[in-house]
Amino acid sequence: MVTPARVVIGLCLSAPFVAMLWVGSYARTDPAFIGIPFFYWYQMLWVLVSTALTVVAYKLWQRDQRARAAARGGARR
């Protein structure tokens, strides 16, 4: 069943693939950050971005599960 929450979960989980596999979008040295070329700090920034996206996906997924359990009338947990 496709719900808005699930679409968002899907987007959160697929965004890192688009960003990281499109190497041409970040294969350059400028602008540097504290002396580190763009290529390196950008990818490390994506560690944090993808973590944030995964947390969002996790929270949405938890809510989704609870809503479904409630809908079944068996909210045991």
Place this chain on the structure above:
Amino acid sequence: MNDGVNGVALAVFIFFFVLVTAMGFLAARWRRAANEHSLDEWGLGGRSFGTWVTWFLLGGDLYTAYTFVAVPAAIYAAGAAGFFAVPYTILVYPLIFTFLPRLWSVSHRHGYVTTSDFVRGRFGSKGLSLAVAVTGILATMPYIALQLVGIQAVLDVMGVGGGEDTNWFVKDLPLLIAFGVLAAYTYSSGLRAPALIAFVKDTLIYLVIAVAIIYIPIKLGGFDDIFARASEAYGETNPATGAPRGSLVPGEAGQWTYATLALGSALALFMYPHSITATLSSRSREVIRRNTTILPLYSLMLGLLALLGFMAIAAGVEVSNGQLAIPQLFENMFPAWFAGVAFAAIGIGALVPAAIMSIAAANLFTRNIYKDFLRPDATPAQETKVSKVVSLLVKVGALAFVLTMDKTVAINFQLLGGIWILQTFPALVGGLFTRWFHRWALLAGWAVGMVYGTVAAYGVASPTQKHFGGSSEEIPGIGEIGYIGLTAFVLNALVTIGLTFVLRAVRAPEGVDETRPQDYTADAGDPGVEVELPPATAGSAH
């Protein structure tokens, strides 16, 4: 570079080594379950680990000598190309989030301990299950070999074992001792040993990274200087290839390689038997998803560690074997006692995963080869015994890799393993989501992928080696250079899909599927899900 033994560093190193060894033996008593002779107990630690222990365990497998030695060494050697490890680990978490909870559920419903168990239950095919088991054991060996290379690099830099001019036994003696200790406590404690030691390991590693990443750049004059000097070094011509040594950003031609290596490695990682072992030993599927939100901490570490490759260049470290670059950097930059701590971090960081990997490979052999094909009526005690012996044999196999193969590009050990293990992806992940694929088609696709991958990897030459010199080759039909593992995987998938259409058209027998759709979403607390208690006898839950 062996200017005598570094006594202080060695003493500190030995101190930590003795500490973890003692912990390894004591681990046998930690949270012990009633029946220690069952395979579930020895090999999965009783499957009751919570979020943090699971985090340590997964981190222990995922971040290894690969992280501390092989990746910085790749950067030291060629620059940007080695940094693919960062996007690789970024992509791993969405994949884990999506696939592994389903595997946890179906495994805890049916008592599966390995991926082969699942494949056999899902597709009713012993042949496919055997293929998955053999691939898992084979692919694990070079990965363990990489860990041993890491330990050896540390010992080399400390001046233990002598240089190239001593005989092979003296040279490799420390490696053999380290190997012996690892083997002994894994043998006696099973998965509990690495889980407990992982705490020490990660504490040491965080400490060393924090210090290294602040102290070394300051000493070297900041990142500006470091990258300027590295850029200069990469511009110099490599006499062996006649091309520049490397570059700070991947060029147009290198981008396909970069992306395919990242994607291929990410897809391969959680196919490894040891990743699966750590996942299945968590308490619930919640624990797994929650972990994907804290595991990226390790990725950040990986990125920072990778930068050490540049720092080694800037610090003027000159080594012929790139694997020694980081240990040598530590020895040059740190006071002797802290170099010892850093070496201990690397050494233990290689031991823990080596233990977990060999246990996982041993489980695979026992459950899916010994019990399915050799001794179907084996008792649980016999199973555990066989597992322990095989875990030793797997380590010996890895040792053979280390002693005979070229170690200057250790990252290729891991990439070679990836080429193989990736071929089990269609059966495992495909199986988790659909029963549409035909078991014979999966087997054929696997065979095609394995043969193509092995032949292509065999054909890659490097300046130092005629065969298995690298893991990238021209992708047929596209013309760009890409990771062989990913190409083989695509071939595998195409064959699987094509043959499934054919086999379904001729109504070939599909085999029995013992799982039901609701098994894939079951969680702890649902009826029929085993959480804390291992089955009374190993494998009796079928």
